Amino acid sequence: MQLMTTIAYLVTAILFMLGVMRLRSPATARSGNLLAAVGMAIALIATLIANHQFAALGAVIAAVILGAVVGTVSARQVRMTAMPQMVALFNGMGGGAAALVSVGEWFVPGHAAGAGAVSALFTILIGSISFSGSILAFLKLQEWMTGRPILFAGQRILNGLILLFDVAWAVVLLVHGSSAPTSWLGLLLIGALVFGVLVVLPIGGADMPVVISLLNALTGLAAAATGFLLGNNLLIIAGALVGASGTILTQQMSRAMNRPLMQIILGGFGQIKSSAA
């Protein structure tokens, strides 16, 4: 059983890489996406065969059906011009899932210890930032709120302090391990969620796709960290692949727009120059 799962994961990793390769040319791009989807299906089926003694089978089945239906319908119904915010929304869901997985593992006795605890806390931080940041990006692009940059005094300092607090708090949790009170972990979660919102607030307009691409790369890293937590090589490969390609893609997108990447990201830390333009 173990061997079959390992082989299935290897096939999936190969299909993911071939899929991304084919996505580099317009003629083969659609088949590349299909290859990646087939790879995903193989990995999921293999996982379900190996792990099906769910703590709550009914809840898992309901979650899968509901997720598949909502995902398909919303992806099919949405206008073509609304595609970027759909990508942002689905990306946020992935980040949230990674964070929830790590919170769940954190509470399983003996699972999140040593390097596992580092991976879990890293995933909770990055996944939550990606979750709230992506949802804010969705709200902005969907124009459910103003799409323009929102700036206020001391924004850069506030963002820096919150990030600093979050990293320091993660270290505190690391020292205490899973014996730390639940509310402590909640504080880390809330801090990361707030940081994700604050980082995307001052970014607007044409910069949004670049930020979504960056959040996409972050979710990839979160998935890879989940792989370290669970000792799952496929998650590490797929997550690293997305994290690395997402980073390069972000750079290329900002270059195509003739905007230095640092200016866009640091825009998240209080950009005054471009708001005047």
Place this chain on the structure above:
Amino acid sequence: MPQHLFVELYIFVLAVFVGFQLISKVPSVLHTPLMSATNAIHGIVLVAAFTVAVSVHGTLGIVLSTGAVFLATLNVVGGFVVTDRILGMFRTRKAAE
């Protein structure tokens, strides 16, 4: 540091290099579909969500893992369908020209 952690780090580093190599120099029309497709690929956390849904205990664990399964399923299914639609638009636009 345990041995398996080293192996995992090797795998991570190599996959990062593959990711860098794959995406260097792509035409800018493909930026959005590539972002969307890689977005779907990190939906692989669904595998993690399934795994955790087996090992958790108690109500909190069940709620957390079920939530993770739901969100990750959205990521996978929505991600691939959106990418397919974006790329389908490419083809029709090309045919019209």
